[in-house]
Structure formats: C-alpha cells, structure tokens
Amino acid sequence: MLKGTRLLVLMLVLCGLVMIGVVVLQNDSDTPQSVRAQDNTPIPTDETPEEPPYFDGERALEFAAMQVEFGPRPVGSEALTQTGDAIIEALETTGWEVVTQEFPYDANGQTYPVRNIIAKRGTGPITMLASHYDTRMIADNDPDPLLQGDPVLGANDAASSAAVLLEMAEMVNDHYEITENNQIWLVFFDAEDNGRIPGWDWILGSRYMATHLDQLGVTPEDFNLMILFDMVGEADTDREYIGFNMETQKVGQQFYYENNSLNNAPEQTETLWQIAAELGYEDHFIPQPRYTITDDHLPFIQQGIPAVDFIDFDYPYWHTTSDTLDKLSATSLDRVGSVVEIYLLQTGVLQVEAQ
Numbered sequence: 001m002l003k004g005t006r007l008l009v010l011m012l013v014l015c016g017l018v019m020i021g022v023v024v025l026q027n028d029s030d031t032p033q034s035v036r037a038q039d040n041t042p043i044p045t046d047e048t049p050e051e052p053p054y055f056d057g058e059r060a061l062e063f064a065a066m067q068v069e070f071g072p073r074p075v076g077s078e079a080l081t082q083t084g085d086a087i088i089e090a091l092e093t094t095g096w097e098v099v100t101q102e103f104p105y106d107a108n109g110q111t112y113p114v115r116n117i118i119a120k121r122g123t124g125p126i127t128m129l130a131s132h133y134d135t136r137m138i139a140d141n142d143p144d145p146l147l148q149g150d151p152v153l154g155a156n157d158a159a160s161s162a163a164v165l166l167e168m169a170e171m172v173n174d175h176y177e178i179t180e181n182n183q184i185w186l187v188f189f190d191a192e193d194n195g196r197i198p199g200w201d202w203i204l205g206s207r208y209m210a211t212h213l214d215q216l217g218v219t220p221e222d223f224n225l226m227i228l229f230d231m232v233g234e235a236d237t238d239r240e241y242i243g244f245n246m247e248t249q250k251v252g253q254q255f256y257y258e259n260n261s262l263n264n265a266p267e268q269t270e271t272l273w274q275i276a277a278e279l280g281y282e283d284h285f286i287p288q289p290r291y292t293i294t295d296d297h298l299p300f301i302q303q304g305i306p307a308v309d310f311i312d313f314d315y316p317y318w319h320t321t322s323d324t325l326d327k328l329s330a331t332s333l334d335r336v337g338s339v340v341e342i343y344l345l346q347t348g349v350l351q352v353e354a355q
C-alpha cells in the first residue's frame with residue numbers, strides 16, 4: 001500500500017513536472033511569435049545564413065518599399081512626417097534608443113520643420129552610419145520638361161540608403177552585440193536634397209547636426225568614423241548610358257572612391273573596398289576615384305570626423321520622376337549592406353551574439 005501510494009505521488013509529481021515543462025516550452029516558443037506579430041517590420045524572406053554576412057537585402061528592399069508607399073517625401077511634407085514616424089517605430093521595435101533633433105528652416109517666407117532622427121546603441125566611441133530620408137522637391141533632371149516641376153519619388157534617392165540603415169538596425173538586433181566601448185548611431189538626415197532651388201540648399205539637416213553636436217551631448221572627438229550611404233540600391237542591367245563625367249557607364253550598381261572620403265579617411269575607404277573585393281563584388285566597388293560630392297558627410301569632415309561616402313552617382317534616374325522602386329534590387333542592397341557589416345565585424349565594433 002505504502003509503496004503504491006509513493007508510486008502514485010511520484011507519478012503525480014512527474015506528471016506535474018511534465019506539465020510545467022510543457023507550459024514553459026509553450027511560453028518559450030510563443031514569445032518570439034507574439035513579438036513578431038506586434039511589430040510592423042517585414043518578415044525576412046530568405047533563410048538566415050549560418051555565418052556572416054547576415055544583412056538581408058530582401059528585407060532592406062521591403063524597407064525601401066515602405067518609404068516609397070508614402071509618396072514623394074520632401075522636407076516639411078506630411079508624407080515625410082509619416083515616413084519619419086515609421087522609421088522611428090521600426091528602430092524602437094528593434095531595441096534602439098531614438099532621439100530627434102528638430103529645427104525650423106525659413107525659405108521663401110515660409111517656415112519648414114526639419115527633423116533629424118538618431119538611433120543609438122552601445123557606449124563609447126561612435127561609429128555613425130547615415131543617410132538622408134527626405135526626397136528632392138522637384139524632378140529638375142527629368143528628360144520631359146513638363147515633369148520637371150513634379151516631386152521626386154526617390155526610391156534610390158533616398159529610400160534605398162535609409163532602408164539599408166533600417167535593415168542594419170534589424171540585423172544588429174537579430175545577430176550581434178556591440179562590443180564594449182563601442183557605440184553605433186544610425187542617423188537619418190532631413191533636408192538634404194534641395195540644392196539649386198531658390199531659398200534652399202543641399203545638406204541642411206546634416207549641416208545643422210554637425211554644428212549642433214552639443215545638443216546631442218557629444219563632441220566631434222566622440223566619433224570614430226562616419227559611413228554615409230546615398231543612392232545605394234540600383235539594380236544591375238545590361239544597358240549603358242553616358243554618366244555625369246561623360247564616360248559610358250553600365251546602368252547598375254557601381255561605387256567608386258568618393259574624393260572627399262579618400263582624402264579624409266583613406267585607410268577606411270581602402271579597407272571597405274578591399275572587403276567588397278573579398279566578397280566577390282569587385283565589379284561593383286571599383287577602387288578608383290571618380291567624383292567629388294557635396295554630401296551629408298562633408299559637414300562632419302569639416303568637424304574633423306573621418307567619413308566615407310558610398311554613393312553610386314552614375315544613376316540615370318537621379319532627380320527624375322523615374323526614380324521608382326523598380327530601379328532597385330535586393331541584390332544591390334545586399335552587397336553594400338554586407339560590406340559594411342563585415343567591416344564592423346572586422347574592426348571589432350560588432351561581435352556575433354552568443355547563443
């Protein structure tokens with residue numbers, strides 16, 4: 001009898017343990033799903049690779065589509081506010097601390113709100129990855145004169161580069177931790193793209209940030225490096241066109257050394273292009289100088305911060321109404337994202353998260 005009771009108690013205890021185990025297991029498998037269901041971030045379409053690079057070009061393309069769906073996104077527009085809000089939501093969902101830097105800009109008797117978005121992770125010297133997220137007010141390069149006053153949809157300029165940052169945010173959250181004494185900032189500049197328009201200029205958002213770093217509690221000495229992305233997602237084709245320096249150029253992704261970057265951060269620039277070659281992208285990352293560009297990195301270079309600009313300036317749809325989503329590819333986004341991911345890994349800013 002006693003033996004039987006003991007056995008019964010033991011069986012009941014075991015059953016209880018098994019049931020607790022089932023509940024725990026259910027909770028475990030439920031958590032990621034419910035978190036995933038709550039956020040609005042696109043679900044990766046590819047299988048996760050077993051080793052780096054983990055950067056997901058397909059998911060980056062979805063982030064570009066998300067921005068383009070808001071329509072043209074010029075400074076001060078409702079569409080840009082909505083885009084900025086969506087960017088902030090995506091960043092916060094993946095555990096980044098987000099701050100904004102807002103200021104008014106007066107042009108032609110009107111005041112426009114300008115908003116830079118800064119996402120932070122880690123502590124210590126800052127590696128800044130940056131892009132603008134506004135689009136140009138007018139398509140003044142459009143071959144059709146009747147369309148030159150229309151706004152630009154800006155799939156490549158600048159949804160592609162902002163999308164790379166958003167995928168970086170996800171990728172870091174999914175696979176990496178930032179090493180001790182390192183910090184990553186993902187910076188989305190407003191008001192980049194209105195040069196040669198009366199009352200306006202280029203790179204207004206980045207110029208403001210570079211000269212108001214104190215508002216963000218930092219000085220130029222706190223920055224290790226800035227990596228800027230601009231027009232980074234152009235799909236490859238077999239067609240050719242005459243590029244802006246009048247040379248025949250294939251329509252497709254091509255990054256040459258940008259001269260301000262090469263002068264100011266030569267080692268970092270060369271290392272990044274070497275990584276691209278090691279990944280087999282030497283046809284798309286050509287280690288030769290081609291253009292000198294006034295871009296969002298320039299105000300930071302002027303503050304003494306080394307900066308590298310990935311800009312594919314040979315883009316036939318630049319500032320036209322044809323800068324649409326069909327001109328981008330996941331493969332192109334994947335290349336540039338992977339190069340920077342491996343750089344951050346090799347320079348010890350990132351380490352693969354212990355499982």
Ligand SMILES: [Zn+2]
Nearest residue numbers: 136157193319
């Ligand atoms: Zn532009």
